Amino acid sequence: MSRGKQLVKDKSIVVPGEVVAEGKDFILGPGVRREGNQIVASRVGLIHFEGKLIKLIALSGRYIPRRDDVIIGRIKEILINGWLVDTESAYPAMLNVRDAVTEYVAKGSDLTRFFDFNDYIVCKIINVTPQMLVDVTTKGPGLKKLIGGRIIKVNPNKVPRIIGKKGSMLNMIKQATGCNIIVGQNGVIWIKSTDPKMELIAVNTIKTIEEESHVPGLTEKIHAYLEKETGKKIKLQKE
Amino acid sequence: MKKSFKRPDGRAYDEIRPIKAEVGVVSRADGSARFQIGKTVAYAAVYGPRSLYPKFLQNPKHGLLRCYYNMLPFSSKGERIRPGPSRRAMEISLVTEKALTPAIDLTKYPNAVVDVFIELPQTDAGTRCAGITAAAMALADAGIVMYDLVSAVAVGYVNGNLIADLIYDEEAYPGEVADIPVAYMPRRDKFSLLQMDGKVSSEQLQKALELAKKVCLQICDIQRKALKRRYEKYKLMENMEG
Structure with a gap:
């Protein structure tokens, strides 16, 4: 078999329809498609060549539900045997009673005693069908109803940046502001604190990360920002 | 009957008007673009994929693309x-939809809709082409899964002379005029829009295409280039996944 040929530089921006490589010996990751002998980008993004693997990291677009994602959803409808959850995407998720509570619930009984309209919940996507029917559960560590606090929404493509490598960025914000923060993969973030001032600092920090996600050395910059705003010394985690 | 014809703005026959393109101009939209060709300006804003109602419009096999073309009063x-x-x-909304649909992988968005709004604040012919071109950029900006971009232009004949990118004064020229708006997917080498106004022979049409x-x-x-300019800054971003 002939050796594949890479046609664009690693870590370059590609647009839909751009031929990124030629040859049959590549493994395709997300965002790229094979057409005959050519490998074509199917959306705007940052291309990564990792050995034989080609993957495209999306930089824009709405959230698309994926299995095993932990998201923050809003109860938008109550059905006969569960809830319909708004996921900030084109597809609402179904939360079945048996995926939500351990006790026996008689069919047709009032479900608002568990989750009411407009309650926010942390849930995990257990299944996504090809028709984009989404099932979520609230059974599991850290999955629960959110009480109090505030909700902010960010671009879901920036979520990995807000969390940081192994949670480094998020831990730094939590440590500096003392806030309780939960980040959903769908770009919904819940922040709760007893100190409204710290809550505001956390919100501003997250907004800054969202806007400046591309800046090299962002962790140091955010570290300096947090120290200045909170007036506390914060330990900088080594990655 | 080939009569000599001088273009009102002094362009060469195959020369297009100066173009300005920018992506990400509407902050509340999921994707947006501004495309200016000569005096024609088109804004396109894309929202979605989002849930589609009324429910009978939903299709579990593929999503829907909806386009709205609008010229502003002034x-x-x-x-x-x-x-x-x-x-x-x-009519133009419909042909825009048909011109863009083959470039988009709608099977990725079952039961959902992608809305495209095209607004024209200033026009000098070639509005549907400018709209389609802007919409293609806006769709890419919105992260929609696409097979290819779509570029559109009008070509035509004035007094038997083949010209590219007609302006209003050429469309309304008192002589024999044919106006052919075309949308083209460059990598797939396929046309997705072909309309015609006026009289041309089949050889002339081949040449025009x-x-x-x-x-x-x-x-x-x-x-x-416009799309890459918008995202260029992310080149330095480190890979956080995996």
Whole structure:
């Protein structure tokens, strides 16, 4: 078999329809498609060549539900045997009673005693069908109803940046502001604190990360920002 | 009957008007673009994929693309345009939809809709082409899964002379005029829009389409550059996944 040929530089921006490589010996990751002998980008993004693997990291677009994602959803409808959850995407998720509570619930009984309209919940996507029917559960560590606090929404493509490598960025914000923060993969973030001032600092920090996600050395910059705003010394985690 | 014809703005026959393209101009939209060709300006804003109602419009096999073409009241050279959908605007919305659909992988968005809004604040012919070109950039900006970009241009004949990118004064020229708006997918080498106004022979049409291809490749290059300019800064971003 002939050796594949890479046609664009690693870590370059590609647009839909751009031929990124030629040859049959590549493994395709997300965002790229094979057409005959050519490998074509199917959306705007940052291309990564990792050995034989080609993957495209999306930089824009709405959230698309994926299995095993932990998201923050809003109860938008109550059905006969569960809830319909708004996921900030084109597809609402179904939360079945048996995926939500351990006790026996008689069919047709009032479900608002568990989750009411407009309650926010942390849930995990257990299944996504090809028709984009989404099932979520609230059974599991850290999955629960959110009480109090505030909700902010960010671009879901920036979520990995807000969390940081192994949670480094998020831990730094939590440590500096003392806030309780939960980040959903769908770009919904819940922040709760007893100190409204710290809550505001956390919100501003997250907004800054969202806007400046591309800046090299962002962790140091955010570290300096947090120290200045909170007036506390914060330990900088080594990655 | 080939009579000599001098273009009112002094362009060469196969020369297009100066183009400005920018991506990410509407902050509340999921994707947006501004495309200016000469005096024609088109804004496109994309929302979605989002849930589709009324429910009977939903299709579990593939998503839906909806386009709205709108000329603003003060946009034209002549009389004020009455706001709201007219017969003409509805037709152009439809052909825009048909021109863009083959470039998009709608099977990725079952039961959902992608809405495209095209607004024209200033026009000097070639509005549907400018709209389609802007919409293709906006769709890419919105992260929609696409097979290819779409570039569009009008070509035509004035007194038997093949010209590219007609302006209003050429469309309304008192002579024999044929106007052919074309949308083209450059990598797939396929046309997705072909309309015609006027009289041309089949050889003339072939020649016109060859010119349209050539010009669309120039426009596509500008589209790609505009998209890359918008995302260039993310090049330095480190990989956080995996």
